[in-house]
Structures are given as structure tokens and as C-alpha cells.
Amino acid sequence: MSGASSGITGARAGGQAMGGSFSTSDEDRNPELRPIRAAQRKEEVWAEALSLAGDLPGWRVLSADEARGELVCERAGGWLAPASRITLTFEGPAGIPSTTVHARSQSRGGLPGLARDRARVLELLALLRRRVG
Numbered sequence: 001m002s003g004a005s006s007g008i009t010g011a012r013a014g015g016q017a018m019g020g021s022f023s024t025s026d027e028d029r030n031p032e033l034r035p036i037r038a039a040q041r042k043e044e045v046w047a048e049a050l051s052l053a054g055d056l057p058g059w060r061v062l063s064a065d066e067a068r069g070e071l072v073c074e075r076a077g078g079w080l081a082p083a084s085r086i087t088l089t090f091e092g093p094a095g096i097p098s099t100t101v102h103a104r105s106q107s108r109g110g111l112p113g114l115a116r117d118r119a120r121v122l123e124l125l126a127l128l129r130r131r132v133g
């Protein structure tokens with residue numbers, strides 16, 4: 001696959017949708033779906049992401065492990081579009097203003113969720129980009 005769809009996967013078993021997943025990639029055609037690179041310290045970007053995920057309607061934080069640099073959130077769904085689990089990972093040297101944030105969305109069930117997972121990553125990353133630049 002090329003560019004925009006390289007981070008998308010989906011599966012079917014017995015004719016039933018198994019959901020899908022999407023991960024940010026430097027090769028994505030849409031720059032908004034590439035990992036965030038911020039000229040801020042990792043702990044500052046982490047705090048902004050944690051605050052954002054906790055404040056957004058329809059979102060909740062499932063786990064937050066700052067030491068590992070992993071924030072797991074859930075975006076509520078509905079009958080045809082079940083909830084998605086979005087995992088953010090944070091990389092950057094200690095004390096240096098340089099952080100990279102990767103995102104991955106996974107969903108199960110409902111209608112095929114390729115576009116849904118992509119849209120949910122975009123929803124969160126667009127707002128985080130505004131906060132951390």
C-alpha cells in the first residue's frame with residue numbers, strides 16, 4: 001500500500017467486521033496524521049496530552065504511565081461505531097525540548113472501522129498540535 005493507507009489495517013472473520021487500526025506514520029500523505037514533533041520537553045507535552053484527553057467530551061483516559069511515555073485513551077462510540085482505544089507514545093531526551101508523539105487507534109466490531117480509526121487519531125492530534133505547536 002502507499003502513503004496515506006500504509007498505517008491502516010482491518011480484518012474480517014466469518015463475514016463479521018473485526019474492526020481496524022490506524023497508526024501515525026512519517027510516510028502519510030496527510031501531514032496532520034504524521035507523528036507530532038514539538039520543541040518542548042517530553043513532560044510538558046505529556047501534561048498537555050493528559051489534560052486534553054481528560055477534558056474532551058466523549059474521551060476518557062484508561063491508563064497513564066508517564067515513566068514509560070504511554071497514554072491510553074478511549075473515544076466513545078455508538079451502536080454502529082463502537083469505542084476506539086487510542087494509544088499515544090511520547091519519545092524525547094530528558095530535559096531537552098524535543099518530543100515526538102506517535103498515535104495508534106484500535107477498534108473492534110461494528111462496521112469496518114478504517115476511516116473511523118483514522119478520524120479519531122486526527123481528532124485528538126489536531127487539538128494536541130494546537131497546544132504544543
